Amino acid sequence: xxxxxxxxxxxxxxxxxxxxxxxxxxxxxxxxxxxxxxxxxxxxxxxxxxxxxxxxxxxxxxxxxxxxxxx
Amino acid sequence: xxxxxxxxxxxxxxxxxxxxxxxxxxxxxxxxxxxxxxxxxxxxxxxxxxxxxxxxxxxxxxxxxxxxxxxxxxxxxxxxxxxxxxxxxxxxxxxxxxxxxxxxxxxxxxxxxxxxxxxxxxxxxxxxxxxxxxxxxxxxxxxxxxxxxxxxxxxxxxxxxxxxxxxxxxxxxxxxxxxxxxxxxxxxxxxxxxxxxxxxxxxxxxxxxxxxxxxxxxxxxxxxxxxxxxxxxxxxxxxxxxxxxxxxxxxxxxxxxxxxxxxxxxxxxxxxxxxxxxxxxxxxxxxxxxxxxxxxxxxxxxxxxxxxxxxxxxxxxxxxxxxxxxxxxxxxxxxxxxxxxxxxxxxxxxxxxxxxxxxxxxxxxxxxxxxxxxxxxxxxxxxxxxxxxxxxxxxxxxxxxxxxxxxxxxxxxxxxxxxxxxxxxxxxxxxxxxxxxxxxxxxxxxxxxxxxxxxxxxxxxxxxxxxxxxxxxxxxxxxxxxxxxxxxxxxxxxxxxxxxxxxxxxxxxxxxxxxxxxxxxxxxxxxxxxxxxxxxxxxxxxxxxxxxxxxxxxxxxxxxxxxxxxxxxxxxxxxxxxxxx
Amino acid sequence: xxxxxxxxxxxxxxxxxxxxxxxxxxxxxxxxxxxxxxxxxxxxxxxxxxxxxxxxxxxxxxxxxxxxxxxxxxxxxxxxxxxxxxxxxxxxxxxxxxxxxxxxxxxxxxxxxxxxxxxxxxxxxxxxxxxxxxxxxxxxxxxxxxxxxxxxxxxxxxxxxxxxxxxxxxxxxxxxxxxxxxxxxxxxxxxxxxxxxxxxxxxxxxxxxxxxxxxxxxxxxx
Ligand SMILES: Cc1cc2nc3c(=O)[nH]c(=O)nc-3n(C[C@H](O)[C@H](O)[C@H](O)COP(=O)(O)OP(=O)(O)OC[C@H]3O[C@@H](n4cnc5c(N)ncnc54)[C@H](O)[C@@H]3O)c2cc1C
Ligand code: SF4
Ligand code: SF4
Numbered sequence: 001x002x003x004x005x006x007x008x009x010x011x012x013x014x015x016x017x018x019x020x021x022x023x024x025x026x027x028x029x030x031x032x033x034x035x036x037x038x039x040x041x042x043x044x045x046x047x048x049x050x051x052x053x054x055x056x057x058x059x060x061x062x063x064x065x066x067x068x069x070x071x
Numbered sequence: 072x073x074x075x076x077x078x079x080x081x082x083x084x085x086x087x088x089x090x091x092x093x094x095x096x097x098x099x100x101x102x103x104x105x106x107x108x109x110x111x112x113x114x115x116x117x118x119x120x121x122x123x124x125x126x127x128x129x130x131x132x133x134x135x136x137x138x139x140x141x142x143x144x145x146x147x148x149x150x151x152x153x154x155x156x157x158x159x160x161x162x163x164x165x166x167x168x169x170x171x172x173x174x175x176x177x178x179x180x181x182x183x184x185x186x187x188x189x190x191x192x193x194x195x196x197x198x199x200x201x202x203x204x205x206x207x208x209x210x211x212x213x214x215x216x217x218x219x220x221x222x223x224x225x226x227x228x229x230x231x232x233x234x235x236x237x238x239x240x241x242x243x244x245x246x247x248x249x250x251x252x253x254x255x256x257x258x259x260x261x262x263x264x265x266x267x268x269x270x271x272x273x274x275x276x277x278x279x280x281x282x283x284x285x286x287x288x289x290x291x292x293x294x295x296x297x298x299x300x301x302x303x304x305x306x307x308x309x310x311x312x313x314x315x316x317x318x319x320x321x322x323x324x325x326x327x328x329x330x331x332x333x334x335x336x337x338x339x340x341x342x343x344x345x346x347x348x349x350x351x352x353x354x355x356x357x358x359x360x361x362x363x364x365x366x367x368x369x370x371x372x373x374x375x376x377x378x379x380x381x382x383x384x385x386x387x388x389x390x391x392x393x394x395x396x397x398x399x400x401x402x403x404x405x406x407x408x409x410x411x412x413x414x415x416x417x418x419x420x421x422x423x424x425x426x427x428x429x430x431x432x433x434x435x436x437x438x439x440x441x442x443x444x445x446x447x448x449x450x451x452x453x454x455x456x457x458x459x460x461x462x463x464x465x466x467x468x469x470x471x472x473x474x475x476x477x478x479x480x481x482x483x484x485x486x487x488x489x490x491x492x493x494x495x496x497x498x499x500x501x502x503x504x505x506x507x508x509x510x511x512x513x514x515x516x517x518x519x520x521x522x523x524x525x526x527x528x529x530x531x532x533x534x535x536x537x538x539x540x541x542x543x544x545x546x547x548x549x550x551x552x553x554x555x556x557x558x559x560x561x562x563x564x565x566x567x568x569x570x571x572x573x574x575x576x577x578x579x580x581x582x583x584x585x586x587x588x589x590x591x592x593x594x595x596x597x598x599x600x601x602x603x604x605x606x607x608x609x610x611x612x613x614x615x616x617x618x619x620x621x622x623x624x625x626x627x628x629x630x631x632x633x634x635x636x637x638x639x640x641x642x643x644x645x646x647x648x649x650x651x652x
Numbered sequence: 653x654x655x656x657x658x659x660x661x662x663x664x665x666x667x668x669x670x671x672x673x674x675x676x677x678x679x680x681x682x683x684x685x686x687x688x689x690x691x692x693x694x695x696x697x698x699x700x701x702x703x704x705x706x707x708x709x710x711x712x713x714x715x716x717x718x719x720x721x722x723x724x725x726x727x728x729x730x731x732x733x734x735x736x737x738x739x740x741x742x743x744x745x746x747x748x749x750x751x752x753x754x755x756x757x758x759x760x761x762x763x764x765x766x767x768x769x770x771x772x773x774x775x776x777x778x779x780x781x782x783x784x785x786x787x788x789x790x791x792x793x794x795x796x797x798x799x800x801x802x803x804x805x806x807x808x809x810x811x812x813x814x815x816x817x818x819x820x821x822x823x824x825x826x827x828x829x830x831x832x833x834x835x836x837x838x839x840x841x842x843x844x845x846x847x848x849x850x851x852x853x854x855x856x857x858x859x860x861x862x863x864x865x866x867x868x869x870x871x872x873x874x
Contacts (some may be wrong), residue, residue, distance in 0.1 A: 022582060043331045061330075062291065066330045069428070
């Protein structure tokens with residue numbers, strides 16, 4: 001699930017800004033961060049590290065099939 | 072297809088073989104590829120904004136930071152634009168080792184250093200840029216230190232310090248899609264904002280510095296998924312020359328959770344950056360890929376720098392001087408930790424991440440080897456007014472293989488600063504180019520086209536198809552003519568039939584659509600350059616031409632768009648500049 | 653008889669005010685984190701519950717006042733009050749504290765970001781609640797002087813204190829519901845129910861006040 005869940009978000013938008021891959025957006029209604037495009041998460045943890053209240057939980061597993069050079 | 076819990080196989084759900092990759096991916100958890108495209112934003116309602124500046128810096132990594140600061144300090148008005156945030160996009164956030172040549176502590180001279188890099192790089196490095204790196208690294212490290220870069224893990228705030236102090240305006244979360252050339256010289260750039268209801272931006276500038284970093288095929292296991300060689304592709308489209316596309320970065324990931332960059336790099340991403348002195352290697356080419364090709368997984372235990380000494384015959388050649396001593400730290404084959412970062416300090420891994428698996432950084436070459444062809448030592452490209460620095464510049468600073476540890480980060484800083492001054496100087500001598508309305512309208516409609524298509528191909532699906540074609544070891548890494556021709560046929564199909572039909576339902580997908588198009592063009596460049604280079608050297612390995620061919624190939628390959636729009640390639644001898652400018 | 657009533661009340665109180673929130677905390681569908689972070693979360697939650705519990709450790713709660721002597725209740729009210737306020741006053745700092753021990757945004761930077769996110773109603777409410785809480789605490793500390801200085805009678809003081817407490821609680825609760833990591837349906841619902849009951853008692857005291865509580869109220873409502 002890549003970036004997995006967000007709990008206790010204060011809506012500061014740091015993670016939205018910090019994510020290189022534009023995975024997270026602020027929900028216009030609630031003002032809180034939502035995982036909008038999980039398939040594009042590169043599991044780099046920048047969002048988690050920038051979140052001032054440590055609201056983001058990560059998982060190491062990608063949500064779409066992973067293509068590598070050999071298996 | 073995979074047996075659960077077998078250490079040599081990726082986890083359930085995380086792996087798909089080539090056959091599946093090329094065909095049935097749409098079903099596997101992404102937006103249904105067959106649904107009608109109903110965009111959430113109406114292209115017609117998207118506003119257009121125009122900005123004007125002297126020097127436009129595209130990219131907010133290490134190179135972009137210094138380009139902006141130094142162009143400003145040289146008297147230019149600067150605008151910094153980036154797809155992501157300053158210091159939190161591209162590769163810069165993940166690099167922790169910064170090379171510093173400190174004459175006080177180094178035993179050897181700069182001449183010795185340059186000679187050492189050239190020996191390891193088998194001549195593929197441009198010694199002018201190698202020397203420049205050593206000469207300027209200390210000064211850049213000093214500035215970074217003043218801004219607090221070496222005091223904390225994350226670099227947005229340290230980067231913001233000099234930018235805010237100088238009042239340099241920033242546009243962030245703006246994807247640049249087009250460079251604009253008018254009357255033969257650069258006139259600016261255009262792109263769109265990812266936020267709100269979107270906006271098409273026209274950025275008029277006297278000079279443009281591409282600090283857009285490298286790119287890849289959105290691979291798994293290396294944090295390069297936000298970069299798709301946009302700078303090189305945009306520059307190629309307006310007539311610039313691009314080089315270095317045949318080299319490969321050989322980073323591997325792990326069979327357990329192959330896509331988890333953070334986990335695979337041990338505590339690297341958590342570290343506070345530091346500096347290091349001269350330490351030249353011949354690392355992270357395709358040695359591991361060769362062993363994997365010959366033996367399959369799991370890989371034999373020996374360090375890949377020593378494949379020649381092991382039971383596996385042939386493969387990429389490491390110059391004797393740079394072979395790792397037995398028992399020494401293996402670059403990349405140690406099962407329990409990630410390979411050392413390109414030119415960075417070695418990580419202490421988390422253990423038990425499984426065996427190495429290739430293609431982590433697929434689509435990316437050795438840092439500084441691929442990118443715009445410079446015509447001088449200041450990052451000047453073949454298009455007047457267009458400069459490049461860092462990973463976006465094909466300076467061949469380190470060569471076609473990782474040589475000096477920590478030189479990638481330092482090289483981006485050094486080159487950024489120099490190109491910033493060069494661009495400011497150039498900008499003083501020219502006016503803003505006029506931009507015909509018709510041209511701007513055309514660019515706008517190109518940018519937004521995927522939003523206006525009611526049917527077409529989803530960029531995620533096209534990307535995965537491209538990955539399935541390009542990433543296999545026997546296409547991208549262990550090369551031979553027949554396979555590359557086959558892959559090229561796929562890529563040409565994607566180029567001709569799928570790029571024009573990419574669709575997007577929102578601004579995020581619009582970004583993906585443009586990135587996908589750039590990846591496809593990059594794939595074509597990589598295949599054509601690799602086909603052309605009929606030898607093996609550094610990180611370029613051909614099964615059908617396994618030897619180093621010094622008679623014919625002491626040369627780089629430049630790529631440019633011909634008059635008829637087709638991709639052209641030419642040789643440029645090592646140690647020379649392009650013959651025109 | 654009296655003694656066992658007391659201990660039952662104490663046990664019930666502790667159960668309701670400590671075990672219940674802890675239980676709800678543990679069943680909440682929220683990822684577990686490091687020991688330090690979990691401990692800090694728990695401390696904050698228990699402190700907030702304790703602050704709400706102040707409504708039951710006051711004159712408004714007739715049952716408690718029947719069972720225990722007024723000075724005892726007052727003493728507990730003070731100890732719990734100052735203790736909980738101290739934790740809650742620090743809780744913005746406690747949130748960023750773990751960053752001292754791990755990679756990521758630096759604690760002070762995180763704090764600044766947090767306290768300047770004025771677009772977030774939850775943050776603004778939190779700032780207001782924090783201010784009100786500090787005011788409550790400081791006023792309580794100097795209540796004697798205040799009473800003398802403004803010539804308040806005890807009842808006047810109590811109205812100010814209780815009124816302020818009610819406004820504070822509502823703001824704080826709103827803040828906690830809006831931003832709390834664990835204030836989902838269960839813990840959140842519990843907090844609301846608890847606060848509503850307490851505020852109800854307070855309202856009864858103020859609005860339907862009689863000179864003296866009748867000594868023979870039935871049973872202990874807690
Ligand atoms: C995990 C990891 C570890 C590394 N470790 C080391 C190390 O220890 N030592 C070392 O020397 N090097 C290391 N490197 C390499 C080093 O990080 C890079 O070479 C260097 O940071 C490149 O800097 P740059 O500024 O040239 O490009 P980047 O940092 O990649 O920046 C590119 C910028 O361009 C922007 N951009 C791209 N396309 C567009 C577009 N179309 N429109 C607008 N903006 C755009 C991006 O948003 C980004 O801001 C490491 C890299 C990785 C990934
Ligand atoms: S882990 Fe990285 S890519 Fe994924 S959401 Fe966070 S910042 Fe974005
Ligand atoms: S950084 Fe944290 S608090 Fe801020 S918006 Fe993102 S998840 Fe919410």
